[in-house]
Amino acid sequence: MAERFREINRLIKFFPGERGRELWIGTLLQDFIQIYNDLFEELPGYVRYTFLERFGEFIERELKEIRGLRSVYGKEFEKIRQAKTVQELVAVREKLTHITGRLFGKSHAVMETHELCTQYHDHLTVQITHLVEEQLRKEKWTPRGHYAWLRTGSAGREEQTLIVDQDNLIVYENPKDRDYFQNFSKRVVRGLEKLGFSLCEGGVMASNPQWRWTLEDWKRQLLEMVFKEEELVHMIILMDAKFVAGDATLAAQFITEVHKMPKVNLGLLREMADVATRMPIALTVFRGFKLEGHGKRKRMFNAKLEGWMPLVMLVLVYSLKYGIRETNTVKRIRALERLGHFDAKFSADLQEAYFTLTRHKVLKQIESLRSHRKSPDYYLKPNELGEKEEKKIWNALVTITQLRQVALRSFDLTKKIPGI
DSSP states (O other): OHHHHHHHHHHHHHSOSHHHHHHHHHHHHHHHHHHHHHHTTTSOHHHHHHHHHHHHHHHHHHHHHHHHHHHHHHHHHHHHHHOOSHHHHHHHHHHHHHHHHHHHHHHOOHHHHHHHHHHHHHHHHHHHHHHHHHHHHHTTOOOSSOEEEEEOHHHHTTOOOSSOBOOEEEEESOGGGHHHHHHHHHHHHHHHHHHTOBOOTTOOSTTSGGGEEEHHHHHHHHHHHTTOGGGHHHHHHHTTOEEEEEOHHHHHHHHHHHHHHHHHSTTHHHHHHHHHHHSOOSBOTTSSBOOOOSGGGTTOEETIIIIIHHHHHHHHHHHHHTTOOOOSHHHHHHHHHHTTSSOHHHHHHHHHHHHHHHHHHHHHHHHHHHTTOSSOOOEEOGGGSOHHHHHHHHHHHHHHHHHHHHHHHHTTOOSOOTTO
């Protein structure tokens, strides 16, 4: 019966949605009621009564805590639009992060955490842009045309977690607004930093002139970038761009231009796949864990750099090959399954790999928040996770290695990759 419950759990994760959720919940309830009736079939009535009384107390505590957390989340979320200062938004963001972390602790639900974090991070960004616009109006600054503020990286993929940095860019219409949007972008980025969104180490921020252009200038920049090997990483970043604030139509035009680039340079996807397949995965050629050999990281590996990132990148390039416009990694995997490029088992294994590695990523962030560290440590020591979790991590890395082999064949990258 425990195995059946685990299978239903997997089905709920892999087939979300109201209709599917109600179906699986109904199945769980029927199974539970059957177990309950079987267990108490020949036992005295007072045993059944005592069990129900204590179980009812447990259920009441669970419902009270979850309802309370969701209620507080909703109230704090509403405060975002009402905030008049950055300081007010800082307090709201801290509370929402704490509440989301506690909800994650109850269920370890990765997709729900992505949804909640992406929701309030996006709305915080929108409110910051509104506050900056208001400041500039008071200073007699007004733009002549529209703009679009876009986010990339985990924000663009709607995979936000509790601790994130900034990855953003701006597109605007009128060349005469250059000074306005230079000022605007710097203030927005500074405001986001105050909220706890650390500056991007790679400089992918609208305050950087490289990520702030008119739509026409962006078109010219893209045509130059697509043929420059040194700009390949930037092209990869742009593939995850998502509209957040400003003019949605302008953002859609920009995103359309970005997704034209693989057709402009037919070798672009192969170059992206080459980068993705070269990313290290923490498995040896004999499929044992590839761990640090000395120092304070001895017998550990970086779950983000040597597991999670290769998976995200490989899914991205494979999705781009088949014209999938989804940016979310799990949605990309499901789209590839629907189109027949992945079978159901491989799709489920890839999703499970993503859930497993992301769960540990969030747990590390919670650990970092509790110890008041700004930067999480994503290193794991497999043999300290327990046999069950160690096996899950190993399965995840094996699945990512299989995806890399698929990509090597699909993009005709026949070079030998260490670890395969």
